[in-house]
Amino acid sequence: MLFALQAHAQGAPEHERCGLLAGRDGVITLVLHAHNIAGDPATQYEIAPAELFQLMREIRSxxxxxxxxxxxxxxxxNQxxxxxxxxxxxxGAAYFIISPQPDVENPVRAFSIRDGEVSELRISTV
Ligand SMILES: [Zn+2]
Incomplete structure (x- = not known):
């Protein structure tokens, strides 16, 4: 899973890439890539509402x-x-931020963001 995220980020190292992570009981088993439609994809990301809706439906199905x-x-x-x-x-979702740079110590980090409060989450691979 972590490797899939890094690979996606490295596929376009000059742009922010984005997507959703799905699973069960806190274990992520599915990575869904999305298109970044932000006006300035080098510094922002935005998933089109229609695509987000479709991905959510895919997760539910x-x-x-x-x-x-x-x-x-x-x-x-990557914070x-x-x-x-x-x-x-x-x-309720964990916000994963990936660095496409090869020399970063922790290329995949996850955060809880609630009401402006950020705390880093520990990622473990199963
Ligand atoms: Zn960001």
Whole structure:
């Protein structure tokens, strides 16, 4: 799963890439890539409402739950930006931020963002 996220981010290292993570009981088993339709994809990400709706339906049809939302930060640290915190519309989801840079210590980090409060989550692979 982590490798799939890194690979997606590295596929377009100059753009923020994004998608949804689904699974059950806190274990992510499905990575759904989305298109970034932001006006400036180098510094922002945005999933089109129609695509988001379709991905959510796909998750439900497989009996899974939305567990996370991921996007990459081509430059700078992979921690939530002010915009990421302001636009964290799914408080129940873990926000994964990926760095496409090969020399980063933790290329995949996850955060809980609730009411502007950010705390890092521990990721374990099963
Ligand atoms: Zn961001």
């Amino acid at each position: 497989t009996g899974l739950q939305l567990l996370g939302i991921y996007h990459s930060h081509p430059h700078g640290a 939530p930006s002010r915009t990421d915190i302001a636009r964290a519309y799914y408080p």
